[in-house]
Amino acid sequence: MADVPTHATTLAPTSPADAQALLLPYVLQLADTSLILAHRLSEWCGHGPILEQDLAMANIALDLLGEARSYYQYAAELEGKGRTEDDLAYLRSAVEYRNPLLVEQPNGDFAATIARQFLYDAFHYHLLLQLQQGPDRQLAAIAEKSVKEAAYHVKWSSEWVIRLGDGTEESRRRLEKALESLWRYSGELTTPNATEQALQAAGLVPDYAAIQQQVDAHVARVFEEATLPVPQGVFMQKGGKDGRHSEHLGYLLTELQYLQRTYPGLQW
């Protein structure tokens, strides 16, 4: 983790204790990411293209929800203020949410959902492979459990990319359109923000450059089989990880948090 960009050094913590303090926002980022994507996928439940795939998407959503809960529970523990997983999920506003922009994008058609899922799964799987070997034992434990799930997710979404890319003219057109609008959110996944840079410097978060290479290789392999060109030179949007979201997140949270906000402080 030697080659941290110089502009980050001013933000980088000077002691392990500071790095530990930055772990909380990072764990929240992981939690928010899994939750928001699970939420999006769960919107498909009952509306999938065929029963078998309805079940598949719900399984992925359930895996991600479970992963999100583990992170939130850990975040609550790190924070040490007596807040619960639900307080963290249900009582933070959009600007406090730390998920990357990609996962909050609306479902669109099945091709858009597959494109979003594929871009995320490819990153998620390779991230977890690294995190499970990281020095933070709790994070490593969560990653070790989740990586098995993510391995299945990436298999599922990769195969769908191939089917849709090398399926019919219509499926290819739809997938290309989806990639055209979603590719610009893929860069944020492996572009470290200040928190991540500091944690990378402290060795708590894996090197994203290496992950990017693995993701690129996977994407190239899948796209080749799907007979799709890998988009080049696309301007990459970012900001979600720092709370600067697209307008979609507000509506999502309004729905997600409706009951907790309407009837504060109750058990359900």
Next chain:
Amino acid sequence: MSQKEWPLWEVFIRSKQGLDHKHVGSLHAADAEMAIQNARDVYTRRLEGVSIWVVESKHVHASNPDDAAAFYEPANDKIYRHPTFYTVPDSIKHM
């Protein structure tokens, strides 16, 4: 635009190591790979399996129920195939 349905597959699951695969039901899938994954998503949500077989339903050949008498009843009188047919003296062990 074709209106064809995804083919039907029969699903067999081994519930744990050491046991046979057992027929659990069927599902639709476009190809074998997808059939295995669909089987995983549909039939193993509650730890029901450690291994999956899928066979496209059209490839399963079944015996005809009308042949049942000819097929299975002749075994009825072959009682000498069963160990209980034979008497072994009480004093003989390990047989």
Next chain:
Amino acid sequence: METLELTQEEQFQARIDADTRIEPKDWMPDAYRKTLIRQISQHAHSELVGMLPEGNWITRAPSLKRKSILLAKVQDEAGHGLYLYSAAETLGASRDQLLADLHAGKAKYSSIFNYPTLSWADMGTIGWLVDGAAILNQVPLCRTSYGPYARAMVRVCKEESFHQRQGFEIMQTLSEGSAEQKAMAQEALNRWWWPTLMMFGPKDSESPNTEQSMKWRIKRFTNDELRQKFVDMMVPQAEFLGLTIPDPELKWNEAKQGYDFGDVDWAEFWDVVKGNGPCSRERLQARVQAHEEGAWVREAALAHAEKRKQRAEAARAVAA
């Protein structure tokens, strides 16, 4: 010829009377096959459409735990629909055709799913009441005469028991919660009680198929018997929750060792059955839309599978 047919039918009935299961390739009367396809597919459609009213609250579930449970439950319903369509397919029906009948409004499904879910308490009520009623219907079907149907029902019932428990747990949490939550639970019970009683179908006197279905053992209790069982089962549970069943005529009858209860609004029942339930149109539309919007996906997967097959064959030809 005619006497032979009669013998076959008599043999068939004798097997059923002896509780021997009928399997897909066995001879069966056409009417048995048709009735079963209708019954199993109605049941499958109910699971499929039944995903919608609860699916309506997945994104608004009030805690991460509840969200997981609800999603898993609605997903189970997809699974149940799938098991049941598979059972119907062993009788020679195709899922596509069954769905086409549903989408055309020709096939029925449980009337209960044509009511809207308006509050979180509806998730509790559906699990507790509606699934409770469904289980009463379904448990006897685990011993139904047609093998694939009975096996599908065993699987369904195993999974269904968690559904009812999670519903009861939601109701209990609400009943023990704030005044608002308790009111929410009572209001939901008020709305769902009567539609739930309707789930058992018309009165026995107006259910002409019951006798034949009982003879074939594809139905094992009459509608009124199950309705009575349900009320007797639910009254103490409602009392435990401190909720009032919205029926002024409800009272214990010592002589019959069961509850007397008021009559269902049968005009409403028939309206809903005929497709005029409060959400009938929306439910069907949602299903049609999902199916139509999924057409290109299903087609693409088939096209890709076909391409692969051809490539593999071409590669084999080159190798040979």
